[in-house]
Amino acid sequence: MIVPLLLAHINDTGEMQYLQVANGHALPFMPSKAIVEVPCVVRGGGFLPLAYDDGLPSDLESLLLTNATFEMLWAEAIVEGSYPKALRAMLMNHLVTNYDQALVS
Numbered sequence: 001m002i003v004p005l006l007l008a009h010i011n012d013t014g015e016m017q018y019l020q021v022a023n024g025h026a027l028p029f030m031p032s033k034a035i036v037e038v039p040c041v042v043r044g045g046g047f048l049p050l051a052y053d054d055g056l057p058s059d060l061e062s063l064l065l066t067n068a069t070f071e072m073l074w075a076e077a078i079v080e081g082s083y084p085k086a087l088r089a090m091l092m093n094h095l096v097t098n099y100d101q102a103l104v105s
Contacts, residue, residue: 009044014043015041022036023049025051029056066094
């Protein structure tokens with residue numbers, strides 16, 4: 001996957017590939033700093049995420065937004081060395097079902 005991506009980037013092909021990038025405005029319901037996997041136009045100057053304006057079912061939007069919020073909060077907790085923020089992040093994780101589980105995770 002990486003070789004075709006690098007070749008497209010070097011040769012400024014403008015082809016479309018699915019990449020993990022900062023959201024920007026690709027998914028309007030997500031924070032702009034969230035990392036999302038979306039179709040992108042590959043250019044020599046970078047990768048342009050394509051906007052997805054059709055919307056998703058509200059339950060999927062909520063799940064994606066919650067997951068992105070958890071991941072961003074978790075990253076902040078690590079960078080800041082903040083246990084309270086890490087605990088908040090763990091409580092947002094859909095795999096953690098209660099406070100006691102969050103404490104031992």
